Amino acid sequence: MTEKKAFIETGWNFDNSYARLPKSVFTPLTPPPVSSPELIILNGPLAASLGLNADALQSREGVEVLAGNRIPEGALPLAQAYAGHQFGHFTMLGDGRALLLGEQITPLGERVDIQLKGSGRTPYSRGGDGRAALGPMLREYIISEAMHALGIATTRSLAVVTTGESIYRETEQPGAILTRVAASHLRVGTFQYVAKWGTDEELRAMADYTLRRHFPEVNTDENRYLLLLQEVIKRQAELIAKWQLVGFIHGVMNTDNMALSGETIDYGPCAFMDGYDPATVFSSIDAQGRYAYANQPHIAAWNLARFAETLLPLLHDDEIQAIKLAEAAISGFSDLFRRNWLAGMRAKLGIFNEELQDESLIEDLLSMMHKNHADFTNTFRALTFEKPEDTILFGTSGFTQWYELWQARLGRQQEPKSSSHQLMRDSNPALIPRNHRVEEALEAAVKQGDYSVMERLLAALSSPYAHSPEQAEYSTLPALSSRPYRTYCGT
């Protein structure tokens, strides 16, 4: 098949707006080829929505593209430069093991990045091998797709291929490449890089680009860079509230892992909480609990303050005035977050309107859950289905009283009980990617080459609000273990 024919059949439709940005923010490069790529999983519905033909993607030529061995016509591969605060320390980073193939223009006219993660060394690799292991790439695939199904803004996963080459972490592992689809890969760290090492014109070019790409509705006659900051803050407030409402813990909220589009990005050490404990941390390297569940909103505000700092030269000619504008915008985050979170919590409890006491009703429930280490997901599910006896809270002190207050609260609404029930069904997932289930699927895939466990898990996770009988098996809790669940970064 000629390249041209493969291109047409697959449906690649690239534009490369990032490659037209200032030269300092990226390095064009061709990925080093891998020895014998093999497709492990392909996301058919996502491919279709991108205008891509799944059969063509599965062909030898299609897989060569997903492995970086063949560059489809129209793509201009490049690695993006960025910096970032990692655990509070500023560093130069960049795509050290990823590259952007180009931007696919979808049949609906949307522009999305097609990125290969694990595609080999780049000028930003520092000491790393530029590679990724199969387990972590499948993990990103599973959890990102689960997040999407939960209704949470996220990068998507189009495919995972193995490279046919081994990589070395603590042990020998199969190398793999994930094809990631994102609204963009503009990060807080992208702006930190330009603010630190670029010119003011480059900074302005990046800010204008971000506005055009993600916030085209912003009125450019006003202080558009302030509006950019406010819009990014708004999207993060919505995103982090959604994380909190399903018990998602990102695990490595460094500024380079915060996307300006408002999508969740980088599924390295993330995990979902089982028993409710605000101090929950899964990441093996987060000894201080910087990125613990309850800290996520504070860290988001901290990261956004770093973003605001990068914009200071654009916000106002007078630095003092610029700082005032930035501070006012950042101080709005906590209120925005709280409002999103409260709205989400009300929905989880079937509440439509607002009453002043709602906050204490919610906080009282959470504090009982914390005290009794009640499972976050299953507690809300049991309340949805009027089965409080299924929760560990049932019979504990204060619960009956709380339950009566809650029922009385529902009784004070105009909406019938059936509407509350529907709202709760739509707001409380039947299942989340439980750590033990994800591990089980990865173990079968990586150790035995059996992908059926993962495929079944993915199917169940694709409709988390269906509350279907087949999903029941995925809501069982992990066996009690003396060792807490641990996750690992950058592998």
Ligand SMILES: Nc1ncnc2c1ncn2[C@@H]1O[C@H](COP(=O)(O)OP(=O)(O)OP(=O)(O)O)[C@@H](O)[C@H]1O
């Ligand atoms: N094996 C590797 N080789 C080279 N660079 C790496 C490797 N692993 C991680 N890095 C780089 O280290 C930095 C921090 O890694 P981090 O785990 O946050 O990102 P990532 O998971 O590789 O990518 P992303 O944020 O794009 O999902 C990034 O610049 C990343 O490219």
Ligand SMILES: [Mg+2]
């Ligand atoms: Mg990262």
